[in-house]
Each structure stands twice: as C-alpha cells, then as structure tokens.
Amino acid sequence: MKNLHEAGLSRAIRATGRVWIFGAALMAAGVAHAAPVQIQVWHTLTNANKAEFEKLVKQYNKEQNDVEVTLRDFTTPQALQQAAVAAVAAKKTPNLVQLQDNHSPEVVAEYKSIKPLYELLAKYPIKDATWFLPSTTSFTRDSKGRLLAFPYMAEIPVMFYNMALYKKAGLNPNQPARTWQDLQGELLKLRDAADVECPYASGDQVQVHLENLAPINNQLYTSNGNGIEATKGKPAPASLQFDTLYMRHVSLMATWKRSLLLTQHTNDDTPDASFAKGQCGVLTASSGALGELLAAKNLSFGVAPLPYYDQATKTPGKPFVSGSALWAMEGHPTVQDKATVDFLAWLSKPVIAAEWHQSTGYLPLTEAAFRASEVSFYSRIPGAQAVVASMRAQPTVTARGFRVNNYDRIEPVLSRELDEAFDGKTPPVAALTNAIDQARAIAQQR
Structure with a gap:
C-alpha cells in the first residue's frame, strides 16, 4: 500500500509539474502578446529643447509598459519633409511628425497621408484638457476651429x-x-x-x-x-x-x-x-x-x-502664435492610433506640460500647465509670467x-x-x- 501510495503521489507531482510548465508557457505567450505598441515620432528639435523632449519620452516609456515611443531627429525641417515623402511612398510612415507653421494648415490637412487630430480625439478623447490657447492656436486649427495638429511647440x-x-x-x-x-x-x-x-x-x-x-x-x-x-x-x-x-x-x-x-x-x-x-x-x-x-x-x-x-x-x-506642431499620419492600425493619443494625453498632463513649458519657453498646452508653473518658475525670470499670461x-x-x-x-x-x-x-x-x-x-x- 505504501508503494502504491508513493507511486500515486509521484504521478501527482509529475502531473502538477506538467500543469505548472504548461501554465508558465501560457503566461509567457501572454507576455509576448502584451508587448508594448511601438510608435515613432520624427522631430527637428535642437539643443536644450531636443534634450528635454528625449528626457520626457524616456520617462513616458519607463512609467508604463503599454506603449513605447521611439524618436528620430532631423537637422532641418526640409530634411524631415523629404524623409516623410519617401516614407509615404514606401508606406512606412511615422505616427507623428513635427511640421513648421506654413500658415495654411487646412492645406496640410488635405493630404491623404495626414490624419487630422480632431478625428483621433473624437475616438480617443484626452480627458480634462482645457487648452491654454483655444482661440489663438489658429496655426493648428481649421476655419471651424477644429484642432488639426498637437500644438506642442507653440511660441511667440x-x-x-x-x-x-x-x-x-x-x-x-x-x-x-x-x-x-x-x-x-x-x-x-x-x-x-x-x-x-x-x-x-x-x-x-x-x-x-x-x-x-x-x-x-x-x-x-x-x-x-x-x-x-x-x-x-x-x-x-x-x-x-x-x-x-x-x-x-x-x-x-x-x-x-x-x-x-x-x-x-x-x-x-x-x-x-x-x-x-x-x-x-x-x-x-x-x-x-x-x-x-x-x-x-x-x-x-x-x-x-x-x-x-x-x-x-x-x-x-x-x-501671432506660431511655431510647429505634431501632426498624426494616416495608415496605421487602430492600436497604434490609440497609443499615439495616449502619448499625447501624457504630454498634456499638468506636471509634464508645465515642465515642457518651463524648460523650453514654448507656451503652456493647457490651463492646468500654466497654473502649475506660476510659483516655481516665473519668479526666476522677470517679465515671463506677464508675457505668457497676456x-x-x-x-x-x-x-x-x-x-x-x-x-x-x-x-x-x-x-x-x-x-x-x-x-x-x-x-x-x-x-x-x-x-x-x-x-x-x-x-x-x-
């Protein structure tokens, strides 16, 4: 009886081991399927502003596991545009590109390779985003006031x-x-x-x-x-x-x-x-x-x-408020579009947006970002608060x-x-x- 009991226990242990191994395999497969969604951002930022953007992207990638942002920088807007044209032809476009204000934003939005931002935001709204300059970001809005691009580098x-x-x-x-x-x-x-x-x-x-x-x-x-x-x-x-x-x-x-x-x-x-x-x-x-x-x-x-x-x-x-903005590109799967908005929503968070504004001089993205900057930042630079508040x-x-x-x-x-x-x-x-x-x-x- 003892031998039979031990044999049964041995079989149970082996079976349990097989179940554990099978379960571990399933978990590993789940982890593989849960790999972060990759999105790519092309930009022309330089010097301190480039370093700040790279730092924020690293922070975003570290804080969550669902989305991973990779950056590609260009020395001039012209170089970026040339690469973007080639990427469109090859159907390998980035998710976001930084484009300078050409004072014809509706013409840019008409390109088939461009996805107007208001279309993305209609599907995946950025919650609690009260924009700092709803009336003067005309360089990223159409005649109906709809946001065509993300005014991340708005400046005066x-x-x-x-x-x-x-x-x-x-x-x-x-x-x-x-x-x-x-x-x-x-x-x-x-x-x-x-x-x-x-x-x-x-x-x-x-x-x-x-x-x-x-x-x-x-x-x-x-x-x-x-x-x-x-x-x-x-x-x-x-x-x-x-x-x-x-x-x-x-x-x-x-x-x-x-x-x-x-x-x-x-x-x-x-x-x-x-x-x-x-x-x-x-x-x-x-x-x-x-x-x-x-x-x-x-x-x-x-x-x-x-x-x-x-x-x-x-x-x-x-x-005039001008500058450059991040434009979304067409031709990406839904999961990437959603990930793109998730990244933009993170950039819009008060603390993150305030840091960007304080470190670069670009105008605040939201009212909350402006308020978050008032005490700690403006006292260091005489006149800055009055200029931005105006x-x-x-x-x-x-x-x-x-x-x-x-x-x-x-x-x-x-x-x-x-x-x-x-x-x-x-x-x-x-x-x-x-x-x-x-x-x-x-x-x-x-």
Whole structure:
C-alpha cells in the first residue's frame, strides 16, 4: 500500500509539474502578446529643447509598459519633409511628425497621408484638457476651429535682455523699453556706457520685423482680414501690405545696423547662442529660445514683449502664435492610433506640460500647465509670467493669425529682402516693394 501510495503521489507531482510548465508557457505567450505598441515620432528639435523632449519620452516609456515611443531627429525641417515623402511612398510612415507653421494648415490637412487630430480625439478623447490657447492656436486649427495638429511647440516672438549688462549700462533691469524709440536709447547706453559690442541681435527676423510688426501695432499683416475672412465658404486670397509703418521700421533697423546697435540679424536661431554667452544686451527671438538660455551658465536675463510704435497705437497688441506642431499620419492600425493619443494625453498632463513649458519657453498646452508653473518658475525670470499670461486674452482681429498661400516659400524671400535693406544694399522702400511683388507671384502659384 505504501508503494502504491508513493507511486500515486509521484504521478501527482509529475502531473502538477506538467500543469505548472504548461501554465508558465501560457503566461509567457501572454507576455509576448502584451508587448508594448511601438510608435515613432520624427522631430527637428535642437539643443536644450531636443534634450528635454528625449528626457520626457524616456520617462513616458519607463512609467508604463503599454506603449513605447521611439524618436528620430532631423537637422532641418526640409530634411524631415523629404524623409516623410519617401516614407509615404514606401508606406512606412511615422505616427507623428513635427511640421513648421506654413500658415495654411487646412492645406496640410488635405493630404491623404495626414490624419487630422480632431478625428483621433473624437475616438480617443484626452480627458480634462482645457487648452491654454483655444482661440489663438489658429496655426493648428481649421476655419471651424477644429484642432488639426498637437500644438506642442507653440511660441511667440519676445524680447530677451541681459540684466547684468543693463545694470552695467546704468539701466533699470526691471523696466525694459516698451517702444522701439525707447529701446534705441537703451542700446546707445549699452554700446557707449557698458562698451557692449553686440547691443542688439535679432533671430527669426521675418517674424519679428515683418509679421508681428502688424499685430503688435494693432494692424493687419495681409489683406482680407489676414487671409482669414472667407468668401463663399473658402478663405479669400491674401496679399502682404507694407505701409509707412514698415518703411519707418525697416529704415530704423538699417540705421541701427550702420551705427553698430544692431550687429546680428538672421532668420534662424544663430543669435541665440551669442546672447546665451552674455555677448549681447538685447535679443529678439521666438520664446522657444528660452531652453538654450536657461542652459547657459552665469546668464541673468529678463523677458519683455516686442516693442511697439506709440505713434501707431496707444496700446500695443498681442503677437501671432506660431511655431510647429505634431501632426498624426494616416495608415496605421487602430492600436497604434490609440497609443499615439495616449502619448499625447501624457504630454498634456499638468506636471509634464508645465515642465515642457518651463524648460523650453514654448507656451503652456493647457490651463492646468500654466497654473502649475506660476510659483516655481516665473519668479526666476522677470517679465515671463506677464508675457505668457497676456496670451490668455481673447485675440483681436489683428492677432488671430494669418493665412497666405505658399508662405513657406515666401518667407525666405522676405528674409533676403530684409538682409538687403538692413545691410544698406537696397533702400528700405525698394526692398519692401520687391518683397510684396515676389510674395504676390509666389502666392498665386499652385
């Protein structure tokens, strides 16, 4: 009996072992099937902003096991677009791509390879997302106000100023100039009293000296209500309109260039590095430059709105919100679309979105992100809170944004004409006339 009992027990143990092994195999198979959904994001972020984005993606991948985001970076928007065209042809598109504002978002959304974000959000809503700029993110919205892309890199042009150099020049670092005329007086003191070799540098010169000269002075940038007014349900054709305000401003900048007040001007972010090194007293650039400036050592700076002309307006207006956004691509399975929105929802969380805003200078994604940033961040950078908070106001007709066909091809032309005028090679009036004529011809092309 004992032997029979032991034999039965032995068989039971072996059977139990087989069940355990079989169960373990099933569990292993389950784990295999539960591998994270892979999504790919292509971007053109650089320097500190690139590092911040990579850090957040690593954090997202670490916090959960359902989705894994991989990044691919490109040196220029043009390189990304070329790769995207090839990917569409090969039917191997990424899930999200960063595209610059071309001031024709509805044209971008018409491409078969693009999936408008509002379609994804209708299926997979981002809960409790009260967007910070519902009215002024026109660069990612259609005429019906629907969100076409994720406005992750929304920014505005601002004026940064070096507080140490302001003190050295005997200027009040807590009261930077509000008008271009007053700024000239400060630049003269920076040049003469503080012996600063670079009193003023300007990046993103088309945004600063052409596009936003209009809304800051409460004027329209283009005809037909900045190209937004519709005719028979479609946006009306728009053309640039440079009046005496522009002639005055471009002439002033040419004078500053001759007198060594304006020493650097480009349509990219090259001057940001000079300001970050403490070499320049004032920098006008997009707010997205903040990331590089915060990463600089021994740099104390403040933020102010772009100057205005008090002869043109008694109360300055708000700038255009522009920048770039993450656009969703078509052709992916449902599980990837859902995973894409899950990633965007995570980026929208108050703490995460606040960190992104604070580290990069891009505008807050949501109201909650703005509130989460108030105490710990804005006290470090004089003027920053006031500039960001001012963008919450309902935009006027002049600050809603603008629409111009083929603007991505027009902008380089505008930048070249500014260079010609600032450098004294072409009279300001002639340069602006050339810009208008060339822009009109390009805008009429298909």
